[in-house]
Amino acid sequence: MSVAIEAQNLRKPFNLENTMSIAIEAQNLCKSFNLGNNVVEVLKDIDLQINKGEFVSIMGPSGSGKSTLLYLIGGLDKPTSGNVMINGKELSAMKDKEQSILRRRDIGFVFQFYNLVPNLNVEENVMLPILLDGKKVKGHKERLDEILELVGLADRRKHTPRELSGGQQQRVAIARALVNEPEILLADEPIGNLDSKTGMEVMALLQDINKKKAKTIVQVTHSKEAAEYGNRTINVRDGRLW
Amino acid sequence: MAIIFKFALKSIREKKFRTFLIIFSIMMSSALFFASFSMSGTVEQMVIDRIKKSTGSAEIMIYPGPKSPSPYVNDRAAMKIKDQADYIIEMIQGSALYKISETEDLNVNLNGYEYDELQLMNPITFKEESNVESFSGRRIIISSNMAEKYKLELNSTLELKIAGLKQRFTIVGIANPTGLFTEDGRTTTAVIPKETLENLYNMKGQATTVYIKPKDISQKQPLMEQLEQLYKRDKTAEVIPMEDIRRQSSTFTIPFMMMVVLVMSISIFIIYTSFKVITTEMLPVIGTFRSIGATRKMTDFVLITQSVVYGIIGGALGCALGVGVLYVMARTLLGPEGIASGFEVKMNISAFNFILSFGVALILAIFSSWVPIVKVSKIPVKEIVLNQIEKTHKKKHWKPIVGLIMAVSVLIIPRFIPRDMAMMVNVLCMILSGVAVSFLTPELTKGFARFFEKAYLYIFGNEGVLAAQNLRENKNMLNNISLLAMGISAILMINTISYSVFKEVANAYKDMNYDIEVNIGGADRQVLSTIGRIEGVQDVYGGYSTYNIELGNGKDRIMMLAGVDSAKFNSYNDIGILGNPQQEIEELDGGRNIIITTALKYKLGLDIGDYITFNMKTGKRDYKITGLCETINYNGQAAFISDKYFKKDMEARYYTDVLVKSEGNIDQTVDHIKERFRDRGIRLITVAEMEKSNNDSNAALFSIFKGFSIMTMVIGIFGILNNFAISFMERKRVLAVLRSVGMSKGQSIKMIMIEALTGGFIGGAVGIIMGVMMISIIPYLLKTIDLPIDMTYDPVLLINGLLGGIIVSLIASISPALKSSKLNIIEAIKYE
């Protein structure tokens, strides 16, 4: 309820300050899948605004559409109707190249199953977004050191993913998401596969990043504890915000 | 159990491309094996059939040799063995001209036979005849083809020019185009009574050949020995020289079999890698079944059955295709020339050939899939069920080291192998060089990848770096590189060999500094000086030669021994004499001295100063080796002595080698000489003609080899396509991850293409290394089959190999690259 009211207040036309401070906005977002002749409506008319610097947790039962929402926000999937704006720019209006640039510069994505590239070592995995941005890896050595320090993997930089534990892999994924200093970090159950102690370490790390670097963070989680690290919780049920 | 079978069958049916690939490679291997294995039998049969057309059931023939006092023989002496023979038949081989128009003559191959005898030996069937039984006087039998072509009718008169004079005959028979009258598009045969031809040629009671058929075929050899005694100065020979035919056809078989080995290695590789994927796919099912009580044997059985099914289908198709391949090969070998001269493609295949080829297919399938199947069956059930299979394969450090050792030894060993072991060791070395390179390929690829990582940063930017990084541990890419390497090395090898052979042949003919070879019976000084005076003849050379002369040990033979005229020889032939050629040749006149080729020196293990003993006409004679030469004529199996000693020891009376240098138009000179010796049965061939026909027959052989090497490459390309498809499936997830962290569609296409480019380049490079290694062994191998040919590398070929690798790889990557850009990121990431 509170979200809807806030959204009402914020949606004043030509309020430059307000638009500037909105990181993510979804309008009338719908997503359905065609399964043979059946159409499964997963997201039904979602309106959502997330301000810069917020740490939002999306919660809801399994199959409610949380991941789907996150993917749409991150531009990894296309909505059936409605649109998503990142930093005031409409995603669906962008070409593949622009979207890709957005993904590598402005958005960092952390998956539930880490999704590291197995034949690349820690360093190389972390540097992927920089590499894809056509930047010289050499020029970013310091940044790399800094980020590996931050996630506590400085001593594992030459290891390949299969030589790391789950928590370490998740931290590599976070480092990769952060290396290009994106404004927005999207995390789908970042600690879903970790034991609670490691999970809380990772959450503390995210909180740290949110506070110190003022990054906007959106995480999907099933854990109340994890949600408490954020400053707002959005509930999804049956494809709607609650 | 049934359900595992179902799964196995489903996997055969569903993975259509893989099934196709496995069956295709088995099929090609067994087809080529079948064709190569049946080739010698077929060639032999074709040669025999060709000979039998003109000689029917005759087994032995006697004809005048170079030492005969006259160009004729007769059956009088043979009558002594009359009771041992079914028949003894005399015939006269003549020729006639039939005037088609004012300007054009048709050459007629005129045979003189007694009608009854001919019907006994090689029966004619008639389309039309009139009272042909009383075949005498001016009567003639012509072919139906000639009759139709020139509108000649039964009982009409035919005018022929024989020995320069016009003669008239009555056509009493028009023969069907079989046997003696087989239509071959070039020669036209006609038969007249022998007695008539005797009169026309003025050779009463004589013949040119005597044909004999023994009553008891098992007594053929002793009978021939008797005849040799009776006809000391003439030649007694088998009508069908089986030994010669076999020897020649077996020289075909060896190189064909070498190619089959190549095709098979690539098939083994493909089946092996495919089965690795199959077993991995079936692992969960196998695990489940094993956990509920299926034995290891049962699951193994299912997998083996799968490979047997592939083997059976591939083998059956292979045998069928093999017949077609054999036909094409036989036809190609014959060439238009062969077909025109009356050879027919007739395949000599026994059931055994089919069974063997089918067996080869089955063994190939089972053998290649064995290792992956056994590996899977060794995995403990627990590990499968709990998905704990160690995915990191242990790095095998010994492999590159062993590979390196093998590579070095392969390059060194052939140089030091004694002749009697050379064949086997060299073939082994060639196989080893393949193994060596495949052991080294991962390290080579790593090295290349490291190099490219640096270089690509500048050429392609960061996508290049990524691509190079991806190559490092990409199994599929390694497989592609191996496949490319095998295919390219095969093509390279074949092309280099054929290029080298053509070069050598061209060089050999360049060494013949004359224009025309003259073949005329009874060539003495008189004949030579007659030729020398003919218009267009600048100079003429007379020498002696004998073929296949036996050495004193009664075992070895030398392909050609020549008795040379030291004054002129060197200006006619450049046989590559080491040292001062003229001095070396003149030294021959000083005694029983001999110059041998370096190939013979190697073959016989002799050197300058050693003696060679020959079994000559007058007994064993020792010749001292005084010089060496390098020529590939007569496959390098030649030796040269002075004409003085040749005449003495071989009792030679007539020149066998009459060589002519022409001034001006060679063809005109040929005509002039022909004109002058019109009635003496002269044959002339120009050096240009010899070179052409030599190249033509080589070209036919090499076009078959090229077909084989292209097949190798085609199988390889299919394998590569399959690998790219597998690789894409496996990498979907990684590609999606890359997209999720900001790789654009364009970037992913670019990356995949750069990977392909690099893989293709490395494959090409490794292929060239492998090819060059194998080619370096070829001369040693050829030496063992008495073919001293040096390999000449064509740089264009090497570059083409590299480009070919890159192009194949790039084309194969187009589909995965496009698919990668259409990839649904979420789907690829979400499902494990």
Ligand SMILES: Nc1ncnc2c1ncn2[C@@H]1O[C@H](COP(=O)(O)OP(=O)(O)OP(=O)(O)O)[C@@H](O)[C@H]1O
């Ligand atoms: N590609 C697809 N095709 C069809 N249906 C899909 C597809 N992806 C998701 N769905 C459906 O959409 C619904 C929402 O899926 P989603 O992954 O967003 O759920 P979730 O809230 O993230 O659940 P969980 O907490 O289990 O991860 C599910 O019912 C799922 O079956």
Ligand SMILES: [Mg+2]
């Ligand atoms: Mg989810």
